[in-house]
Amino acid sequence: xxxxxxxxxxxxxxxxxxxxxxxxxxxxxxxxxxxxxxxxxxxxxxxxxxxxxxxxxxxxxxxxxxxxxxxxxxxxxxxxxxxxxxxxxxxxxxxxxxxxxxxxxxxxxxxxxxxxxxxxxxxxxxxxxxxxxxxxxxxxxxxxxxxxxxxxxxxxxxxxxxxxxxxxxxxxxxxxxx
Amino acid sequence: xxxxxxxxxxxxxxxxxxxxxxxxxxxxxxxxxxxxxxxxxxxxxxxxxxxxxxxxxxxxxxxxxxxxxxxxxxxxxxxxxxxxxxxxxxxxxxxxx
Numbered sequence: 645x646x647x648x649x650x651x652x653x654x655x656x657x658x659x660x661x662x663x664x665x666x667x668x669x670x671x672x673x674x675x676x677x678x679x680x681x682x683x684x685x686x687x688x689x690x691x692x693x694x695x696x697x698x699x700x701x702x703x704x705x706x707x708x709x710x711x712x713x714x715x716x717x718x719x720x721x722x723x724x725x726x727x728x729x730x731x732x733x734x735x736x737x738x739x740x741x742x743x744x745x746x747x748x749x750x751x752x753x754x755x756x757x758x759x760x761x762x763x764x765x766x767x768x769x770x771x772x773x774x775x776x777x778x779x780x781x782x783x784x785x786x787x788x789x790x791x792x793x794x795x796x797x798x799x800x801x802x803x804x805x806x807x808x809x810x811x812x813x814x815x816x817x818x819x820x821x822x
Numbered sequence: 823x824x825x826x827x828x829x830x831x832x833x834x835x836x837x838x839x840x841x842x843x844x845x846x847x848x849x850x851x852x853x854x855x856x857x858x859x860x861x862x863x864x865x866x867x868x869x870x871x872x873x874x875x876x877x878x879x880x881x882x883x884x885x886x887x888x889x890x891x892x893x894x895x896x897x898x899x900x901x902x903x904x905x906x907x908x909x910x911x912x913x914x915x916x917x918x919x
Contacts, residue, residue: 660842664849671853675860682864689869696884706891758909785868792917794910795885797892804896806909810917821864 685819691791691811694730694748698809701728702750702765703797708807710800718752718763718799725750725767732768737817744769747788747812755796755804772812786822788814 702709712720725748732746747768751761776790783789794808816822889910893903 664846667850668853671857674857678857678860679864682867685868699885699888703888703892706888706893706895755906790917792914793885794913795892796889796906796910798895802896804892806906806913808913 682821683819685785685789687789687813687815687819688791690813690815691789692793694746694811694813695791695793695809697730698725698728698748698750698811699793699795699807701725701730702807702809703795706797708752708797708799708805712763713799718805720763720765722765723767725765739817740815745772745788745814747772747810749773749810751808751810753806753808755806758806761808768812769814772814776810776812785820786816788812788816 702712708718712718712724732744747770748766750765752763753759753761772788772790775784775787778784779787779790790810790812792808792810794806797805797807799805889906893906896902898906
């Protein structure tokens with residue numbers, strides 16, 4: 645009779661089971677939170693799309709846009725890129741409204757001399773540029789992401805150029821878990 | 823005498839308790855491992871086209887088309903086209919490690 649009355653073992657086991665359930669539930673919550681709280685990083689794709697649009701602005705049908713030439717030589721105006729009809733509206737966050745999140749650079753090289761550009765076009769916030777050289781060895785996700793692509797084009801006289809376009813996208817707050 | 827033996831002999835309880843402790847440790851260990859795996863998986867949420875194994879993905883077609891058209895306009899020979907493509911590929915690879 646005394647054996648059947650003593651049920652302290654069952655009560656202790658119930659508490660233990662509740663503790664295990666809480667630990668497992670906490671683990672599942674932790675896993676879901678860690679995975680879904682990390683945003684997708686689309687900055688490299690954004691930078692490539694930016695480069696494609698700049699390439700369309702600078703060169704069309706295999707030839708450099710005639711607006712970039714004056715007097716037969718490559719001499720674009722400094723604010724040429726602002727005429728490319730690119731809407732770089734990154735005002736999602738209050739901090740971005742006064743701090744542009746993009747930078748772009750277009751360099752023209754003659755095929756015969758690939759080390760010295762004959763002309764450079766720039767637009768955007770050049771404060772993001774130093775981050776590109778820092779990431780030369782290893783990518784750091786908190787810094788702006790830089791993509792450089794190049795292509796070949798001609799002018800109306802048939803002179804050959806290599807055009808290098810650098811696209812830099814910051815927007816770390818939206819693409820990286822800070 | 824038999825009543826004393828019933829209370830003093832607790833090998834069964836000890837054995838079962840140890841089994842439950844080990845089971846708890848295994849469960850916690852598996853949970854920690856799962857969380858570590860989840861953290862590693864969350865770091866792969868970077869959408870990049872650099873490793874895409876395709877000659878002309880939709881995205882890179884724009885610049886490749888411009889290069890192709892320029893080569894056609896210039897009337898470049900195959901050797902010249904190869905040389906220009908090599909310069910372009912080397913530059914892209916160097917700057918987008």
